Amino acid sequence: MIEPTTDVFNSYRREAGLSSGELFLRYFELGGMSSAVELEAFLYGALIPSPHDHDVLAHALNERFVELGGNHPVPYADGGEDV
Amino acid sequence: MTIMGIPRPCFGVTPAFAGERAVLAARGEVDVFAAPMLGGFIDATIASGYLSVVVDLTDVEDMDAPAMAVIARAARRLAAIGGQLTVRTSALVARHISAIAGPTNWLMFEPTGGDMDDPVDGEASDDRGHLGEEESTTAPGTPAGDPSFGLVQALGHMSAVQADRGSWPSSAILSTPLLGSGQPIGALNIYSRTAEAFAPRDQELAAVFATEASIVLTDATSGASSEQLATRLGVALHTRQIIAQAQGVVMEREHISADAAYRLLANFSQSSNRPLLERAEDVVASTQHSPADRETEPVRILVDVPTGPAHKGPVEAAPPKRGRHD
Numbered sequence: 380m381i382e383p384t385t386d387v388f389n390s391y392r393r394e395a396g397l398s399s400g401e402l403f404l405r406y407f408e409l410g411g412m413s414s415a416v417e418l419e420a421f422l423y424g425a426l427i428p429s430p431h432d433h434d435v436l437a438h439a440l441n442e443r444f445v446e447l448g449g450n451h452p453v454p455y456a457d458g459g460e461d462v
Numbered sequence: 463m464t465i466m467g468i469p470r471p472c473f474g475v476t477p478a479f480a481g482e483r484a485v486l487a488a489r490g491e492v493d494v495f496a497a498p499m500l501g502g503f504i505d506a507t508i509a510s511g512y513l514s515v516v517v518d519l520t521d522v523e524d525m526d527a528p529a530m531a532v533i534a535r536a537a538r539r540l541a542a543i544g545g546q547l548t549v550r551t552s553a554l555v556a557r558h559i560s561a562i563a564g565p566t567n568w569l570m571f572e573p574t575g576g577d578m579d580d581p582v583d584g585e586a587s588d589d590r591g592h593l594g595e596e597e598s599t600t601a602p603g604t605p606a607g608d609p610s611f612g613l614v615q616a617l618g619h620m621s622a623v624q625a626d627r628g629s630w631p632s633s634a635i636l637s638t639p640l641l642g643s644g645q646p647i648g649a650l651n652i653y654s655r656t657a658e659a660f661a662p663r664d665q666e667l668a669a670v671f672a673t674e675a676s677i678v679l680t681d682a683t684s685g686a687s688s689e690q691l692a693t694r695l696g697v698a699l700h701t702r703q704i705i706a707q708a709q710g711v712v713m714e715r716e717h718i719s720a721d722a723a724y725r726l727l728a729n730f731s732q733s734s735n736r737p738l739l740e741r742a743e744d745v746v747a748s749t750q751h752s753p754a755d756r757e758t759e760p761v762r763i764l765v766d767v768p769t770g771p772a773h774k775g776p777v778e779a780a781p782p783k784r785g786r787h788d
Contacts (some may be wrong), residue, residue: 398680404695407702434724434728436643438728
C-alpha cells in the first residue's frame with residue numbers, strides 16, 4: 380500500500396494547472412477506475428490509492444507535465460508490481 | 463476608491479426613496495469591476511421591497527456592456543415579481559441596453575436628452591443619503607494587487623436619509639468580487655441593517671469565502687457545454703478501450719497481470735516520451751502483424767527508462783532482433 384502523502388498529488392495538480400474535473404477526465408481516460416470523489420480524496424490524502432490507481436493518477440499528471448514541456452516529476456507507486 | 467487595489471474613478475450610487483419608488487443614481491465609471499456592485503445595490507433595493515426602481519445613469523461617465531447586462535437582468539428579475547425598472551439615461555445608452563436585453567416590455571427608459579459624451583450640467587441634488595463615494599473604501603491593510611482582497615464597503619448613513627423619503631433597510635453592504643479565471647464573474651454581496659457593520663476582519667473573511675466560491679464557480683462553469691462534455695467523454699471512453707485492449711495483449715504475451723501490463727505500457731510511454739494512448743495503439747496494431755513482424759513490436763523493444771525514484775530501470779530485458787528503437 381502507498382503511504383499517505385497528504386496533499387502531494389494536489390500540489391502536482393495545481394502545478395500542472397488542472398482542475399479536479401480535468402484531472403479526473405484524464406485519469407478516467409487512462410483507465411482509472413475510481414470515482415471523482417475518490418480521486419479527490421486521493422488528491423488530499425484522505426484516501427490511500429492502490430498502487431495501480433497511484434500509477435494511473437501519476438501518469439495522468441506526468442502526461443500533462445510533458446504537454447507543458449516538462450518531464451515526469453510525479454513518482455509512481457513503489458509498491459507496484461514489478462514488470 | 464480602489465477596487466482590487468486599482469484606483470477607480472469615483473463610482474458610487476446615491477439612493478433616494480419617495481414612497482414606494484427608489485431611485486439609484488449612479489455616477490462615475492461603471493465598468494466590469496463596478497458592474498457587480500451596481501447589481502448589488504439594485505438587488506438590495508429589490509430585496510427591501512421596492513417594486514419601482516429607477517436607475518439614473520445621468521452622471522455616469524462611461525459604461526461597459528457588463529454593466530448594461532446587469533441592469534437588463536435586474537429588470538427581468540423585477541418584472542418577474544411584478545415590479546418595474548426604469549433606466550434614466552441618454553437615448554444612445556438606452557439603445558445599447560435594449561440591444562443587450564432584447565425586445566422587452568419590462569424595461570423602461572426615461573431619456574435624459576443627451577448623449578453620454580455630452581457634459582452633464584450642474585450637480586445632482588445633494589439632500590439624499592450618499593452611498594458609495596467617500597464611504598466606499600477598501601479594507602485597511604488590503605494587499606494591493608491581490609484580487610481576493612479587493613473589497614468595497616458601502617456604508618449607509620441612515621441619518622443622512624430623510625425619513626419621509628423612505629428608508630434603506632440595509633445600512634451596510636459588503637460587496638466582494640467573484641473571479642473566474644481572473645475575470646469578474648459576479649459579486650458576493652452581504653447586507654446588514656447595522657451601519658458600519660463590517661470590520662476589516664469581516665472583510666477578510668468575506669474575501670476568503672469569495673476566493674473559494676470563485677474556484678467552485680469556475681470549476682462548475684469551466685466553459686464545457688453539454689455537447690463539448692459529451693464529446694470529451696466519448697474520446698475518453700475510446701481511449702480507455704484502446705488502453706484496455708493493449709493491456710490485454712501485453713498480459714497474454716508476457717503472462718503478467720493487468721496491473722503489471724499497465725505499468726509496462728506506462729513505462730514504455732514515459733521512456734519514449736509518447737502518450738500512453740499512442741503506445742497502446744501501437745500494441746493493438748501489432749496484433750495485425752504476422753508473428754515474424756512482431757519481433758519489432760513495441761513491447762519487445764528494450765527501453766532504458768530514466769533512473770530516479772520513479773523508475774526501476776529497464777522495462778524489458780529481451781533485446782530486439784532487428785528494427786527500430788523509439
